[in-house]
Amino acid sequence: MSDPSLLALTLAEARDGLARKSFSARELTAAYNDAVSEIQPLNAYITPTPERALAMAEAADQRLAGGEALPLDGIPIAVKDLYCTRGVLTTAGSHILDGFHPPYESTVTDKLWQSGAVMLGKANLDEFAMGSSNTTSWYGPVENPWRRPGDNRPLVPGGSSGGSAAAVAARAALASTGTDTGGSIRQPASFCGIVGLKPTYGRCSRWGVVAYASSLDHPGPLTRTVRDAAIMLRAMSGHDPKDSTSAPMPVPDFEAALTGDIRGLRIGIPKEYRVDGMPAEIEELWQQGVEWLRAAGAEPVEIGLPMTKYALPTYYIIAPAEASSNLARYDGVRFGLRVEGDTLDDLYELTRAAGFGAEVRRRVLIGTYVLSAGYYDAYYLKAQRVRTLITRDFVTAFERVDCILTPTAPSAAFAIGEKTEDPIAMYLNDVFTVPANLAGVPAIAVPVGLSGDGLPLGLQIIGRAFDEETVLRVGEVLESAAQFRHLPSFVAGGGR
Amino acid sequence: MALDKATVAHIAALARIRISETELDPLADELSDILTWMEQLNEVDTSGVAPMASVAAAELPMREDKVTDGGCREEILANAPRTARGFFVVPKVVE
Numbered sequence: 001m002s003d004p005s006l007l008a009l010t011l012a013e014a015r016d017g018l019a020r021k022s023f024s025a026r027e028l029t030a031a032y033n034d035a036v037s038e039i040q041p042l043n044a045y046i047t048p049t050p051e052r053a054l055a056m057a058e059a060a061d062q063r064l065a066g067g068e069a070l071p072l073d074g075i076p077i078a079v080k081d082l083y084c085t086r087g088v089l090t091t092a093g094s095h096i097l098d099g100f101h102p103p104y105e106s107t108v109t110d111k112l113w114q115s116g117a118v119m120l121g122k123a124n125l126d127e128f129a130m131g132s133s134n135t136t137s138w139y140g141p142v143e144n145p146w147r148r149p150g151d152n153r154p155l156v157p158g159g160s161s162g163g164s165a166a167a168v169a170a171r172a173a174l175a176s177t178g179t180d181t182g183g184s185i186r187q188p189a190s191f192c193g194i195v196g197l198k199p200t201y202g203r204c205s206r207w208g209v210v211a212y213a214s215s216l217d218h219p220g221p222l223t224r225t226v227r228d229a230a231i232m233l234r235a236m237s238g239h240d241p242k243d244s245t246s247a248p249m250p251v252p253d254f255e256a257a258l259t260g261d262i263r264g265l266r267i268g269i270p271k272e273y274r275v276d277g278m279p280a281e282i283e284e285l286w287q288q289g290v291e292w293l294r295a296a297g298a299e300p301v302e303i304g305l306p307m308t309k310y311a312l313p314t315y316y317i318i319a320p321a322e323a324s325s326n327l328a329r330y331d332g333v334r335f336g337l338r339v340e341g342d343t344l345d346d347l348y349e350l351t352r353a354a355g356f357g358a359e360v361r362r363r364v365l366i367g368t369y370v371l372s373a374g375y376y377d378a379y380y381l382k383a384q385r386v387r388t389l390i391t392r393d394f395v396t397a398f399e400r401v402d403c404i405l406t407p408t409a410p411s412a413a414f415a416i417g418e419k420t421e422d423p424i425a426m427y428l429n430d431v432f433t434v435p436a437n438l439a440g441v442p443a444i445a446v447p448v449g450l451s452g453d454g455l456p457l458g459l460q461i462i463g464r465a466f467d468e469e470t471v472l473r474v475g476e477v478l479e480s481a482a483q484f485r486h487l488p489s490f491v492a493g494g495g496r
Numbered sequence: 497m498a499l500d501k502a503t504v505a506h507i508a509a510l511a512r513i514r515i516s517e518t519e520l521d522p523l524a525d526e527l528s529d530i531l532t533w534m535e536q537l538n539e540v541d542t543s544g545v546a547p548m549a550s551v552a553a554a555e556l557p558m559r560e561d562k563v564t565d566g567g568c569r570e571e572i573l574a575n576a577p578r579t580a581r582g583f584f585v586v587p588k589v590v591e
Binding site: 099102201245247310313316317328336338340342343346348349350353356362368369389424440465 | 499507509510512514523526533534535537539540542545546547549550556557559568572575577586589
């Protein structure tokens with residue numbers, strides 16, 4: 001019988017406990033393996049890997065005993081099932097990758113294992129990371145461990161990194177990897193009451209991560225605290241020659257940036273983020289955030305990001321265009337699902353019809369259309385020009401301010417099935433997160449309060465390119481001020 | 497922009513996704529709604545603005561032109577649904 005009290009530790013606390021030998025990596029991993037089994041009803045994991053986890057934990061214990069501990073030695077984490085893991089089923093949440101066992105390891109997960117982290121399993125996600133509710137996975141929807149008090153309807157965990165967020169929130173992983181193309185780390189973090197960090201484009205290698213929209217895809221961590229995000233980010237970052245967009249930049253000690261001192265920092269408050277129909281409680285929480293940062297010595301400054309309202313339609317042209325090209329590789333020939341046909345085109349068309357779900361099909365078709373002859377200039381080039389203007393908005397803003405404070409999402413978690421009828425209503429979930437993807441700048445989501453119906457709400461800090469240190473520092477101040485200590489209704493180990 | 501059935505059938509053929517006749521009409525409506533929503537970008541004056549493909553440096557890094565990986569045919573073929581004598585198998589394409 002494993003010790004469930006270990007599940008209450010943060011990643012930083014677990015790291016320190018392992019170093020002090022208060023418990024072994026094997027004990028910690030055993031507790032997490034049990035937690036993964038216990039939260040099975042949430043469907044957060046597609047493929048648990050408990051034996052591999054124990055073997056990795058034993059190797060960590062040997063290093064810890066020998067005084068050669070690595071930065072993440074013995075820390076059990078979940079991996080979004082978009083990261084290729086050598087010899088372990090990798091699905092991208094899609095039927096079309098049936099049975100795919102990559103013969104290689106993604107750069108980011110390889111770095112995590114080289115740092116001593118332990119793989120608990122592969123986390124569920126929206127199919128090919130396309131979605132904001134984790135309801136498009138071939139492996140079924142993920143449930144949010146939170147429920148509205150007195151209401152038994154299962155809620156979405158957000159998406160696309162929904163399994164990664166649910167597992168961390170329900171204490172069935174100390175941290176997880178996610179990917180964020182339009183908000184897919186930050187929005188589920190917000191819905192599940194945890195921290196999600198999208199680094200600068202180029203900070204974490206995309207090599208070995210199943211591609212959705214290559215110019216917008218950002219690997220990053222989901223954790224319970226800002227400090228844990230800093231620790232994870234350091235292990236995941238670094239230049240990778242195998243990704244031509246990976247930045248040859250030194251990796252700072254992000255944890256050392258958490259000084260708590262934000263005196264004199266100028267915090268931009270963009271007036272365009274007051275969108276129609278946003279609940280008053282989110283507006284109030286945002287104001288509260290401004291006051292917290294002011295009380296800590298920062299200076300709030302009203303700024304304009306006039307192109308904000310065009311970020312979503314820009315994103316929903318560029319992302320599907322890139323997706324239609326990236327997903328051309330799923331052809332039934334080299335890996336995954338194959339539906340036989342009389343001709344090669346029949347084979348392609350039948351395989352792709354059977355293998356892609358409705359949302360993926362919709363985006364591939366939209367992408368194909370906006371790239372097709374006669375429409376390329378009107379849609380795709382137009383969107384790329386607007387992207388230039390959106391990025392310019394941020395460059396201009398960062399001449400006056402050090403970072404920007406906004407809400408993370410325009411609502412709390414909603415019920416499974418609630419918004420699935422209208423694709424555009426679903427796309428609006430990403431209204432506050434998409435601009436940072438288009439501009440490639442870092443952003444963190446921090447849980448700061450509960451909605452009137454008892455669900456977590458988050459605020460977002462957006463920073464300058466490659467200045468994750470300021471983003472993390474301000475994020476931690478926000479976290480300390482908010483003192484968010486609420487637990488979801490379903491937590492492994494009973495929340496002890 | 498309202499897409500008609502024939503256009504949806506055309507882009508589905510370009511995308512190599514088989515779509516049944518009965519699905520074309522509802523799909524045309526759905527895609528038309530999304531395209532109409534996207535057309536709000538036409539309000540933005542982008543004259544003289546260069547298109548942006550990526551935030552990463554415009555110039556791709558260069559490296560020496562030499563083989564850095566390979567020699568793993570069996571590993572690659574292990575994921576293929578059908579193989580024969582070290583090759584992927586597809587329906588006959590040359591008469």
